Amino acid sequence: MPDRPEVCVGALAVADDQLLMIRRGHGPAGGRWSVPGGRVERGETLAEAVVRELAEETNLEAMCDQFVGWVERISDDHHYLILDFMVTVLSTDPPRAGDDAAEAAWIPLVHVASLPLVEGLAEFLHEHGILPTFA
Numbered sequence: 001m002p003d004r005p006e007v008c009v010g011a012l013a014v015a016d017d018q019l020l021m022i023r024r025g026h027g028p029a030g031g032r033w034s035v036p037g038g039r040v041e042r043g044e045t046l047a048e049a050v051v052r053e054l055a056e057e058t059n060l061e062a063m064c065d066q067f068v069g070w071v072e073r074i075s076d077d078h079h080y081l082i083l084d085f086m087v088t089v090l091s092t093d094p095p096r097a098g099d100d101a102a103e104a105a106w107i108p109l110v111h112v113a114s115l116p117l118v119e120g121l122a123e124f125l126h127e128h129g130i131l132p133t134f135a
Contacts, residue, residue: 005072009046010037010084011054012068014130018106020095021115022057025102028078029118036101037082050085058095058104062087068128071120084124 012035013020024030036057040049047064054062065086073080095104107115112131113122125131 005079005081007040008038008080008082009040009049009053010035010082011050011062011064011087012084012125012130013054013062013087013089014109015089015106017109019109019112019125019130020054020058020060020089021105021107021112022095022097022101023103024118025097025100027100028073028075028080031102031116032118033107033112033115034118034121035084036104037084038100046083046085050087054087054089056099057097057101059098060089060091060093060095062089062091069124071124073119084128 020036021033022036023033036054038053040046050064051062054060065088068084068086070081070083073082097104109131122131
């Protein structure tokens with residue numbers, strides 16, 4: 001485990017009652033669905049990291065909007081502090097998985113909670129008004 005928590009970002013893109021999601025290809029939560037995101041690189045602003053991570057994982061361009069909330073994920077091999085931001089996707093192309101994403105897709109909000117999600121995501125999305133229910 002690193003000596004200190006790693007700062008990460010997540011991109012929350014909602015359009016036409018759908019959420020832009022990726023299925024993790026490997027690493028923590030490999031095979032589970034999440035929002036695009038990852039580690040902030042040295043010298044990068046949070047907004048730059050959000051836009052870069054979304055582009056790397058979905059091949060879509062976006063603009064970072066307001067801060068939504070944060071979560072911490074701690075296990076034996078990692079400690080992530082994840083700052084989530086709303087984004088506006090500027091591309092009209094369908095998402096294409098890239099970087100460490102196995103899949104990228106717009107998922108109807110009513111189906112998000114039925115997917116195998118990363119731990120705590122449904123609750124976070126519900127708490128912040130993105131998902132009406134998660135049960």
